[in-house]
Amino acid sequence: MPMQKVSNEVGLEAKDPFELRVNLGVEVSESAVTSALKTGDTGFLHSFTTGSTVDGPGVRVVAWTAGCQFRCLYCHNPDTWNMMNGMPVTLDRAIEALRKYRHGLKLMFGGFTLSGGEPLMQDRFAARLFTAAKSLGIHTALDTNGYLGERLSDNELEQIDVVLLDIKAWDPEKHRQLTAKEVGPTLDFARRLAARKRPIWLRYVLVPGLTDDENDINQIAMFAARLGNVARVDVLPFHQMGRYKWKKLGVDYALDEVAAAAPWLVERVCGQFRAVGLTAY
Numbered sequence: 532m533p534m535q536k537v538s539n540e541v542g543l544e545a546k547d548p549f550e551l552r553v554n555l556g557v558e559v560s561e562s563a564v565t566s567a568l569k570t571g572d573t574g575f576l577h578s579f580t581t582g583s584t585v586d587g588p589g590v591r592v593v594a595w596t597a598g599c600q601f602r603c604l605y606c607h608n609p610d611t612w613n614m615m616n617g618m619p620v621t622l623d624r625a626i627e628a629l630r631k632y633r634h635g636l637k638l639m640f641g642g643f644t645l646s647g648g649e650p651l652m653q654d655r656f657a658a659r660l661f662t663a664a665k666s667l668g669i670h671t672a673l674d675t676n677g678y679l680g681e682r683l684s685d686n687e688l689e690q691i692d693v694v695l696l697d698i699k700a701w702d703p704e705k706h707r708q709l710t711a712k713e714v715g716p717t718l719d720f721a722r723r724l725a726a727r728k729r730p731i732w733l734r735y736v737l738v739p740g741l742t743d744d745e746n747d748i749n750q751i752a753m754f755a756a757r758l759g760n761v762a763r764v765d766v767l768p769f770h771q772m773g774r775y776k777w778k779k780l781g782v783d784y785a786l787d788e789v790a791a792a793a794p795w796l797v798e799r800v801c802g803q804f805r806a807v808g809l810t811a812y
């Protein structure tokens with residue numbers, strides 16, 4: 532069934548992922564969505580952005596997917612939770628967009644990152660896009676919460692040069708309160724990546740008073756060090772750039788009063804990862 536492009540005014544490229552985008556796919560029928568998810572012929576994207584230097588090595592083109600099964604209290608992009616907020620984009624169109632950038636990305640030692648939302652909500656589209664990117668000679672990165680990692684086969688994992696894996700919390704109850712989901716599948720995916728020797732960049736969002744518990748962070752650090760495939764850790768200080776989206780979407784935002792993470796706190800947490808031999812920024 533052909534997909535309908537709903538909005539002619541909204542282009543695939545956005546200035547940055549903090550641009551609020553909603554209801555780009557509302558007129559796509561349920562059966563078309565089901566078929567798209569099964570085949571990967573079409574993906575639902577919030578946007579493409581170019582020139583990122585924080586989503587993998589070098590300069591990156593990033594495709595932001597729509598749809599996420601987590602509900603992180605600190606989410607910067609709640610407009611990506613609902614897949615129907617994404618724009619239907621055929622796999623061919625996405626590959627063409629990548630082809631356009633491939634020479635520039637090579638010159639800038641960069642590549643392509645699939646982020647979200649949670650890209651593995653659209654695992655067939657993700658796997659096929661990574662395979663296409665690799666065949667174009669483009670370095671690939673997957674930015675994921677890891678919950679659906681089992682959806683990728685071992686061969687598909689080989690198409691991903693680095694996994695940017697978010698571990699949100701160590702304590703199972705804290706993780707549930709923070710994300711509304713279990714932590715176990717994320718840790719299992721990390722172990723599987725280690726067994727397959729696929730590099731991980733670990734990402735940890737640091738929120739004062741919420742995810743700054745020393746013991747919890749030490750547990751994550753020791754787990755990551757034992758894996759043996761964590762190339763670096765990025766401690767991402769919480770900020771309020773996504774707050775306006777919660778308000779506009781009319782969703783209760785629990786972190787309204789929370790301040791951005793201070794440099795001394797970021798340094799303390801980086802120090803905890805460094806203490807177990809990891810490289811942390």
Ligand code: SF4
Pocket residue numbers: 599600601602603605606607608609611647648649676
């Ligand atoms: S996993 Fe990412 S996109 Fe999903 S709710 Fe959490 S922060 Fe938001």
